[in-house]
Amino acid sequence: MTPAARLSAAIGILDRILGGTPAEQALTNWGRASRFAGSGDRAAVRDLVFDALRCRRSFARAGGAETGRGLVLGGLRMAGQEVGDLFTGEGHAPAPPAGSELKPQAPAELEALDCPDWLAPALRDSLGADFAPVMEALRHRAPVFLRVNLARTDRAAAAAELAAEGIVTQPHPLAETALEVTENPRRLQASAAYREGRVELQDAASQAIVAALPLAPGDRVLDYCAGGGGKSLAMAARAPIDLSAHDADPRRMRDLPERAARAGVKVRRLAPGDPARRGPFDLVLADVPCSGSGSWRRAPEGKWSLTPERLAELRAIQSTILDEVAPLVRPGGHLAYATCSLLASENAGQTEAFLERTSGWTRVHQLRLTPLDGGDGFFLDLLQRNG
Known part of the structure; x- marks a missing residue:
């Protein structure tokens, strides 16, 4: 798939999600109907969809509408990309921007933080001075963490085993069992360390809870x-x-x-x-x-x-x-x-x-x-x- 075709696929999936279909179901349905899409295409489309969902308010404002097109268009603009090169209407590319899409607006404070209006007071009270930094952090992809199974190995040995398969990790300070994957996370489930139970996918904060x-x-x-x-x-x-x-x-x-x-x-x-x-x-x-x-x-x-x-x-x-x-x-x-x-x-x-x-x-x-x-x-x- 071309980059523009991936955008078109993400637009269609997002429209189904905005219409009430759960995200995973919408992605699965698209994948089953799109046998031509390779693993790289599926991963790229998935990333586009979830980036848009994390930043739904800000992308919609920058894209001119809370639609699949608006979210994808807004995401490109927020990333500083030239939309005219991709929204061409040629082949499988999305049609060029029109109407309200031609007049993007800068997101206001809560829009820029992608925070629901009604929840903002409670989140401000709960987070205090960390409100804005935390909401900004929630707009971005989460790191991939592994829990080292201490019943079978230790953190250093697990990291070395993963590195031998091209999966690069680094220790994370939240827990002595935590490894953050910094390269090739999509190879994890095929790795021997994962298949044989020496590592398990688990967020580092969740591991810190168990450690306490x-x-x-x-x-x-x-x-x-x-x-x-x-x-x-x-x-x-x-x-x-x-x-x-x-x-x-x-x-x-x-x-x-x-x-x-x-x-x-x-x-x-x-x-x-x-x-x-x-x-x-x-x-x-x-x-x-x-x-x-x-x-x-x-x-x-x-x-x-x-x-x-x-x-x-x-x-x-x-x-x-x-x-x-x-x-x-x-x-x-x-x-x-x-x-x-x-x-x-x-x-x-x-x-x-x-x-x-x-x-x-x-x-x-x-x-x-x-x-x-x-x-x-x-x-x-x-x-x-x-x-």
Whole structure:
């Protein structure tokens, strides 16, 4: 595909996304219908689409419309590229700009930061002086991070093995297990280190959350909102623990047995209502459903689909989960409350409310991370049940 044809493909995909089709589904449908597109074409089109979604407001303003054409056109202009060389209308190229597209406007403050108007006050309150730098960071692609499986290797050995396959990495300070991929990330899944469970894709901030958890050999641990099980695998690699993973939707954990086997660790899956989830546990990790505002670089659709009503619903779910898991912790044990949110109302606001309505608990550690630290935005409050 020519560069102009890739733009046309991205425009069509973005129009479907703006019409309500999830991004991954729109990309998959295009890929199936476009057998002529090689792997390089697919990667380039995907990058165009996700860059536009991260910067939807600013690109739309610079492109003259919140359409697929407007977003792609605005993206080129924001990058300082000459649009006339690509929007020619020749062959598979997009038609030349017309109408409002000929009169681009400079984005205003919140548009330039690609921040939803309604969320700006809460984000300013939560982030303080970091508001603008964090929102700017969320406009750009996230780094690719690997978690080194310490049950199978160490960071230096993993880096050397990856380098031998042309995958260049560097240690990241957020966690002793974290490697940032700086060259050839698309070779990862074919690498021996990945296929044989010595490294796993996981954000560095997520790894830092696991590193902050108190884990001792033999501890009985419950990952209550396990999702795909990334933190379960990271905990199992840290210490020989009796680990159970639970999720309200067990289908999210369907790949966990295969991933655990590849990593050489044991994780027990628990369905909702399984008597084994009753405890008591030495540690319960509740990485609760949240706005995902800390990971908008990776999932930019969430920035635009979040509503005040959905945020209120999520806060109610978070509060309910805290009340559900607290009785599962043994006296002297720990409850770890985590989110990938930047909003104080989902973070310390929730644990402070929990401590006010529930006696017998003490906060022993708190960790707040934003994209300025290198990884995603994450929050951890570690609470201890009085013995």
